[in-house]
Amino acid sequence: MTLVDFSTSLISLLPPAVALGMAILTRRVLLSLGIGILLGAFLLTDYSLFSSLGYIQGKVYALVVEDGAINSWNMSIIGFLLLLGMMTAMLTLSGGTRAFALWAQKKVKGNKGAQLLAAFLGVFIFVDDYFNSLAVGSISRPVTDRFGVSRAKLAYILDSTAAPMCIIMPASSWGAYIMTIIGGILVSHGMTEYTPLNAYIQLIPMNFYAIFALLMVFAMIVFQLDIGSMKQHELGVASGIGRDDQAIELKDELNIQESESGSVNDLIVPIVALVVATVAAMIFTGWQSLAADDKAFSILGAFENTDVGMSLIDGGLVGLLISLISVFRQRIPAGTVLKTLLIGMKSMFGAILVLFFAWTIGAVIKDMQTGVYLSSMAQGNVPVQWLPAILFVLSGCMAFATGTSWGTFGIMLPIAGDIAGATELTLMMPMLAAVLAGSVFGDHCSPISDTTILSSTGARCNHIDHVATQLPYALLVAFISLVGYIVLGLSDSVSLSLVVTFAVFAGACFIFRIRQQSRETLSDFA
Numbered sequence: 297m298t299l300v301d302f303s304t305s306l307i308s309l310l311p312p313a314v315a316l317g318m319a320i321l322t323r324r325v326l327l328s329l330g331i332g333i334l335l336g337a338f339l340l341t342d343y344s345l346f347s348s349l350g351y352i353q354g355k356v357y358a359l360v361v362e363d364g365a366i367n368s369w370n371m372s373i374i375g376f377l378l379l380l381g382m383m384t385a386m387l388t389l390s391g392g393t394r395a396f397a398l399w400a401q402k403k404v405k406g407n408k409g410a411q412l413l414a415a416f417l418g419v420f421i422f423v424d425d426y427f428n429s430l431a432v433g434s435i436s437r438p439v440t441d442r443f444g445v446s447r448a449k450l451a452y453i454l455d456s457t458a459a460p461m462c463i464i465m466p467a468s469s470w471g472a473y474i475m476t477i478i479g480g481i482l483v484s485h486g487m488t489e490y491t492p493l494n495a496y497i498q499l500i501p502m503n504f505y506a507i508f509a510l511l512m513v514f515a516m517i518v519f520q521l522d523i524g525s526m527k528q529h530e531l532g533v534a535s536g537i538g539r540d541d542q543a544i545e546l547k548d549e550l551n552i553q554e555s556e557s558g559s560v561n562d563l564i565v566p567i568v569a570l571v572v573a574t575v576a577a578m579i580f581t582g583w584q585s586l587a588a589d590d591k592a593f594s595i596l597g598a599f600e601n602t603d604v605g606m607s608l609i610d611g612g613l614v615g616l617l618i619s620l621i622s623v624f625r626q627r628i629p630a631g632t633v634l635k636t637l638l639i640g641m642k643s644m645f646g647a648i649l650v651l652f653f654a655w656t657i658g659a660v661i662k663d664m665q666t667g668v669y670l671s672s673m674a675q676g677n678v679p680v681q682w683l684p685a686i687l688f689v690l691s692g693c694m695a696f697a698t699g700t701s702w703g704t705f706g707i708m709l710p711i712a713g714d715i716a717g718a719t720e721l722t723l724m725m726p727m728l729a730a731v732l733a734g735s736v737f738g739d740h741c742s743p744i745s746d747t748t749i750l751s752s753t754g755a756r757c758n759h760i761d762h763v764a765t766q767l768p769y770a771l772l773v774a775f776i777s778l779v780g781y782i783v784l785g786l787s788d789s790v791s792l793s794l795v796v797t798f799a800v801f802a803g804a805c806f807i808f809r810i811r812q813q814s815r816e817t818l819s820d821f822a
Contacts (some may be wrong), residue, residue: 299340299341302664303587305669307663307668308808309667311339311657311661314638316742321395325743326649336661336663359629359655359659367603371728372606376612376642377431377647380430380431382616382641383434383640384640385643387566391555391626392559394555395563397442407444410440410445412517413440414439418453428462429455429747430754434451435563436454437755447758448526448762449763451754455747455762456747458738459701459740459747460506460740463736465627466493466497470476474496475495477709478728481709484713484717484809499732502725502733504777504794507690507732508801509769521770521808547627558589563668565618569618570612573610578599582599585601615732644753647752655815661698673731682782683715683723687712688731688734691730691738692734694738695738697742700744700750701738704734704739705731706775715727723788765781776804777797777800
């Protein structure tokens with residue numbers, strides 16, 4: 297099927313713009329994504345109704361079967377979601393979730409302590425963003441529910457510690473992928489003084505969005521910076537007024553009868569097994585790939601060549617098996633266990649459906665060549681000092697429109713390398729860092745991003761509630777980061793740009809804190 301070429305047309309932005317706008321306005325994600333898919337298919341097939349339906353059918357089929365074989369990446373993510381749903385249901389049935397919440401009630405000091413628990417877990421579990429959002433959500437949710445933290449705030453904490461942490465850690469699926477791309481860029485421009493790992497480490501302090509997104513999570517918790525609609529969600533949980541999805545406990549959502557004889561270990565041991573097994577599987581599959589190519593083993597090399605999808609499945613199976621042992625140890629009837637496993641699987645169907653729609657519109661947007669059109673805007677005749685800031689904004693727009701940071705890396709990093717090679721080679725690192733930061737920012741804001749969807753799933757939060765409550769924080773951090781890239785481009789000093797960016801960050805937090813205290817004072821007098 298011949299598709300219309302929109303690589304040089306503003307029309308390429310139409311399907312993502314319509315889908316994103318409708319999702320925010322109507323709060324109906326599937327309807328909005330569906331209309332975006334239909335619009336894109338209609339445009340690509342030159343307004344042919346039958347051809348557009350055939351095109352959509354082909355794209356949906358490719359999500360499951362690609363090039364005559366099972367689409368292993370997509371099916372691995374679906375499989376991991378189902379396994380995690382079943383494991384979460386087993387943790388609830390065994391009483392582990394209940395016991396952990398009761399234990400945390402004694403050990404964790406209030407609402408702020410529950411948030412800090414989720415944030416620190418998000419920082420320390422940095423192997424993969426999908427794994428981070430879902431695993432940390434499973435551990436933290438009983439505690440944050442018990443201490444009156446809204447599900448929207450938990451989703452924000454998960455999302456803002458997942459990708460930002462993964463992108464600044466070399467030993468992660470993100471680090472391995474990015475080093476692979478950067479290695480090719482350095483070779484093509486003759487920059488042999490850097491190894492991919494050295495270059496990656498140099499990029500970390502210049503990745504302003506990731507650094508300050510993480511700092512914003514802790515500032516939000518410590519100073520109680522409930523910005524925008526986050527305040528309403530927190531007040532809703534605190535007051536118990538009206539319908540509040542966030543305050544519903546997991547056992548009530550899934551209608552699972554918790555065991556009274558469960559212990560904290562019934563939750564901790566399966567989760568630890570899940571983490572350890574996933575990391576071990578990543579290292580093992582990476583070692584297999586290195587051995588097949590006759591390469592020496594190294595931890596970073598293993599992460600660079602690992603099979604993330606299969607590793608998630610392996611970790612999920614081990615975690616589920618351990619949770620089943622906990623259940624059978626308590627002599628819970630097999631019929632009850634089987635029924636609960638089905639409930640756990642069912643609990644993930646909503647997230648899986650949203651993911652399928654998001655993947656489909658992602659394929660449509662790729663064929664619309666939205667990324668190619670946006671990237672062409674980066675290659676105009678502009679002063680080189682402004683290029684890091686411009687690349688940050690354009691990468692953010694591309695990731696927001698396409699819903700993928702990894703796809704944006706693949707397109708924008710080589711473009712940034714070529715621009716630096718043609719203009720000012722000393723700005724190569726700032727430009728690459730700006731692309732990385734902008735990609736995470738756009739992905740962070742996008743309703744059609746996998747990570748955003750899975751953060752909502754991990755927190756069991758309404759997806760659009762998560763997008764709406766996270767957006768003010770993301771935009772604030774993006775503005776702060778933009779200041780940093782302007783300073784970095786003008787001064788070529790990482791130290792100065794970090795100091796200035798941190799000063800702007802501290803000033804913004806101070807202003808928001810003062811404004812919030814003023815509103816609370818006025819509210820007390822009213």
